[in-house]
Amino acid sequence: MFKGILIEKDEAGYRAAVQDIDPAALPAGDVTVQVAYSTLNYKDGLAISGKSPVVRRFPMVPGIDLAGSVIESSHPDVKVGDAVVLNGWGVGESHWGGLAQRARLNGDWLVPLPAAFSPAQAMAIGTAGYTAMLSVLALERYGLTPDRGPVIVTGAAGGVGSVAVAVLAKLGYRVTAVTGRPQEADYLRQLGATEVLARTDFSSPGKPLAKERWAGAVDTVGSHTLANVCAQMSYRGIVTACGLAGGMDLPASVAPFILRGVTLAGIDSVMCPRPERLQAWQRLATDLDLTKLSLITHEIGLTDAIPTATALLASQVRGRVVVDVNA
Template sequence: MFKAILIEKDEAGYRAGVRELDDSALPEGDVTVRVAYSCLNYKDGLAITGKGPVVRKFPLVAGIDLAGTVEASSHPGIAVGDAVVLNGWGVGEGHWGGLAQRARLRGDWLIPLPGAFTPRQAMAIGTAGYTAMLCVMALERHGVTPAQGEVLVTGANGGVGSVAIALLAKLGYTVVASTGRLDEAGFLKSLGAAEVIDRAPFSAPGRPLAKERWAGAVDTVGSHTLANVCASMRYRGTVAACGLAQGMDLPATVAPFILRGVTLAGVDSVMCPRAERIEAWNRLARDLDMSKLDLITHEIGLAEAIPTAAALLAGQVRGRVVVDVNR
């Protein structure tokens, strides 16, 4: 038997609760993992609360991330006792996820836990931090360097935004953080932001082109915010877009792209190829200041994940939430 956050939908409605499940209920897979830690991401918040169409089958165990130890394996590249990490691959959406004490998965979805991290630290990073690293790598691939100017991070108090600030600052970039919580300016500056600005000017409809400012940007918000970020990019700047907290729409024009040569680089963490995942995690081991990670992380138990999911969607949670699934 094991405990898990189970999401159900039937005549009684949509609900999530901590349930004790039998191992026989686990889905198909060639690797069984004893989970040590999971975490809460924006997508987990949508799944647990039902406020977004994340869950594709019911009942489903929530959680798009996990870190733990292999208990059983018929996968040729994974052995019992291996420490592993999982991010994405539809886990916590269409396949039972990591907010549980046990998970059965496809071994191809797993990567080795980097030796630099404990399972708890890996989940303090989680999909949010791994996505932030993918965004930084996208900016680098498109030639954005610290010498070219400021880099904007939107949704700066969130998981992706806060890790992106810490990464970019350590790599020498001048980071400007955009947030709706200006009272958190001191916290964001402690992560490495050189300046903190109000998100309000980005959140409303804007002009097709604005004054050039940003050499690069990491956008976690979408909608009008992303449109306005693109409009204010410097010539041949790059925006790494990975989120939709404001919305899935993009009310923009082609002006920034055809008049300033701006690149809009989409960043997907769910189906990202395994080699790039491993590269991102190796880069995190090298480029993330773990003392900064501690600043943005707090830990909860499994049952606390349900109310915390609602708080996360309400913008009341900063940084990263680690879930100890065994308490």
């Protein structure tokens, strides 16, 4: 038996609890991983709480991230003893995920744990940090360089935003951080932000076009925040959209795109092809200052994950939550 969070839905209702799970209940897969660490992300919070229909089948072990070592494998490219990381691929939604001591998975979903990181550090980065790096790669792909001008990061005190601020600052960008938590201003400056703005400056309906301010943007919020960021982009600015903490709508106009040549690039971390995943993790190994991880991260045990999920959805959690599934 192994311990894990199991989400169930039946006539008695929707519930999540830490349980002892029989290995025979693990889903199909060609690789079994002994999980060392997982994480708690916004999507995991939604799954555990049932506040959004994230879970596609029941029962379900949540957790869109995991790091651990392979204990069984029939996959030709994955060997017993390999240290591996998994992010996304519908894990924790339609396939049992990482908030348990064991996981059975499709070996094609796994990437090698970079030598630069311990399993705990890899989970301190997790899907949030990997998504942030995908956003940085997209900004670069569309030609953004530090000399073009400042970059804005919305939802900056969250997991994606925190890593984005840290990476962009290390790469030499002038970073403006936007947050709804003014008490986190010092934290964001420690990560490398040169300016901290209030979320309320962006969360109300704005003009189709506003004063040009930003050469690049990483948006984790959506809705009016993303619309206002687009309206404030400089000529040929690049915006990456990777989150919806503020809503799924986009009440914007075409003006920034057809009058200023602004690019809006969507970032999907769940089904991202393997070559881009490998590139993102390789770049994180060189472009993320690991000394910042202690600022970004706090660690909890498996039994603390359920109450922490509620705090996460209430925007009461800073940065990244690493879950030691064996504690």
